[in-house]
Amino acid sequence: MSKVPENAPQHCPGTASENAGKVSACAGCPNQNLCASGAASAPDPAIEIIKNRLANVKHKILIISGKGGVGKSTVTSLLGHALAAKNPDINVGILDADICGPSQPRVLGVRGEQVHNSGSGWSPVYVTDNLSVMSIGFLLGSPDDAVIWRGPKKNGMIKQFLSEVDWGDLDYLLIDTPPGTSDEHLSSVQYLSGAGLAGAVAVTTPQEVALLDVRKQLSFCATAGVPVLGLIENMALYICPNCKSQSEIFPATTGGVAQLSAELGAPVLGSLPLDPAAGARLRHWHHTRAP
Amino acid sequence: MLEDVKQILLVLSGKGGVGKSTVSTQLALTLKVRGYKVGLLDIDLCGPSVPYLLNLESQSVHQGPDGWVPVYLDNEQRLGVMSIGFLLSSRNDAVVWRGPKKTSMIKQFLEDVYWQDLDYLIIDTPPGTSDEHITVMENLRHVPQCSAILVTTPQAVAIEDVRKEITFCKKTGISIFGIIENMSGYVCPECSECTNIFSSGGGKSLSEIARVPFLGSIPIDPRVGMLAGQGKAAVSELPNCTTSKMFDELVRKLSKSPTNGNSETSANEDL
Ligand SMILES: Nc1ncnc2c1ncn2[C@@H]1O[C@H](COP(=O)(O)OP(=O)(O)OP(=O)(O)O)[C@@H](O)[C@H]1O
Ligand SMILES: [Mg+2]
Secondary structure (H helix, E strand, C coil): CCCCCCCCCCCCCCCCCCCCCCCHHHCCCCCHHHHHCCHHHCCCHHHHHHHHHCCCEEEEEEEECCCCCCCHHHHHHHHHHHHHHHCCCCCEEEEECCCCCCCHHHHCCCCCCCCEEECCEEECEEEECCEEEECHHHHCCCCCCCCCCCHHHHHHHHHHHHHHECCCCEEEEEEECCCCCCHHHHHHHHHCCCCCCCEEEEEECCCHHHHHHHHHHHHHHHHHCCCEEEEEECCCCEECCCCCCEECCCCCCCCHHHHHHHHHCCCEEEECCECHHHHHHHHHHHHHHCC | CHHHEEEEEEEECCCCCCCHHHHHHHHHHHHHHCCCCEEEEECCCCCCCHHHHCCCCCCCCEEECCEEECEECCCCCCEEEEEHHHHCCCCCCCCCCCHHHHHHHHHHHHHCECCCCEEEEEEECCCCCCHHHHHHHHHHCCCCCEEEEEEECCCHHHHHHHHHHHHHHHHHCCEEEEEEEEEEEEECCCCCCEECCCCCCHHHHHHHHHCCCEEEEEEECHHHHHCCCCCCCHHHHCCCCHHHHHHHHHHHHHHHCCCCCCHHHHHHHHC
8 A cells, every 4th residue: 555645746755665755756845854754654553552452353354345336335234144143152343434425324223323432432333232333323413414524534533433442352343335445445454454454345236337446446455455355246136026037237248246256366255136025124124123 | 617618517426326427427418419518527536437338448638738638429529528537547447545636636627627618517426425525516616507416216325315415515505406316116127017126206205305306217227227338328229218208308407497507496496
């Protein structure tokens, strides 16, 4: 990951580089003295704090997509439920890193819950005994409240989530990220560099507009050194609730996820149909469990 | 250089994947087919879809004496397009930028593209409410001929996000031209049963609650999806489908709204 500041001169060697403050491009840069002193290359102290905070979290997994609306949050919640349901001794946490469009409270059916801040940090909301979730959605007053934040404020929130949530012992922490390759992604990867990320799972739908963005997202993972654990294909087929026949809503004109997996050597972990009946069952299930 | 543009339309949604880019490109194509001169600006820097959707991926923009020259879809130069996709060396390249760098790129897109005289400038935005949106809204809030079209799908999550977007527009003072509900039902090709996959009617009731004009709904239509990557207008290729009718109607509404300010009242009257 590059450590070149936004306002850096054109050939900035990067603040963490051995040459920081010393090459010709640095002449005239307001940060030159700071860089030359070596202070800028010192890692953010939050990385160490987060490492300690997450010491008892075994596997930290990023859920990514590139494109919006491919079902990342739904897949994250289903994955969380599946992992937690397998064994009551397995503890799963979901961190909603989508600061501007948090959907975990809704997809997990825990909208309107409160998070409490105690001496040991923020306690997440428990969906079941062994599935917990933290999201900015719990901190908003009303569903109309828009989180209209620029990057630095979002980064601060992610830093706070990673360093201050008291997850307890977890086997899995699933981090649901927003679409794109920007602040949230850079920050999550950077802040977790001490604690260690197991890797990323990419969710996509089968059509080329979606795959295009996923390829970009995967180039980012490669540069950032985040291993890609696999791909999940969502909304692959539509199952008609009336006649049970299957059709393609988002046709895979360029070979779909299978082709992408072959290109990358990353396995396809699963393929989910677009099943209105399943959506309805999920809604019903949440509805009946709602307090 | 936006003073010479008669009407600017920001296509927003909050939630991703609801069809902003599809609406932006199809609206631009419909306007072109109906004889207007159109610009399409893609400010989705991390996931630009417009070059692919319009089949312009191999093109690049160059710097002319008056600014960046957009990529034209047609020889008559009736539809000009600007996207970061035209500045990348490979379609797989990721633009991994934090906010400030994105902000400065968008400012350049708003200030340095030589569109020439345009009837309409359509702006396709990324999902979310962050740097790109704040920047574009801050730069356009004082442009009287600018308004927003909100795209939503009918399910609750998307509606909730669009409510946030309405709050956003109200806070920044950008007027809302109306709401489009996309993907509001799917007709099974086997049995012709129409299923409201993401439920339906949400867009309309939201428009009533928020007192914002409802511009129409578009069903899920795989034939429309297949137009992606071809740069063809639904109104020419599939003249009888619901989608084409909606876009033609939208163009009619747009042409009736006065181009200098007051678009808020006129759009309301028109509905
Ligand atoms: N009415 C429709 N019928 C069928 N397919 C559609 C329809 N509208 C959109 N699609 C398809 O849905 C997918 C998402 O649409 P699109 O890329 O326009 O969304 P977006 O809001 O721009 O997404 P992002 O938030 O990632 O920018 C595309 O594959 C598109 O072809
Ligand atoms: Mg888009």
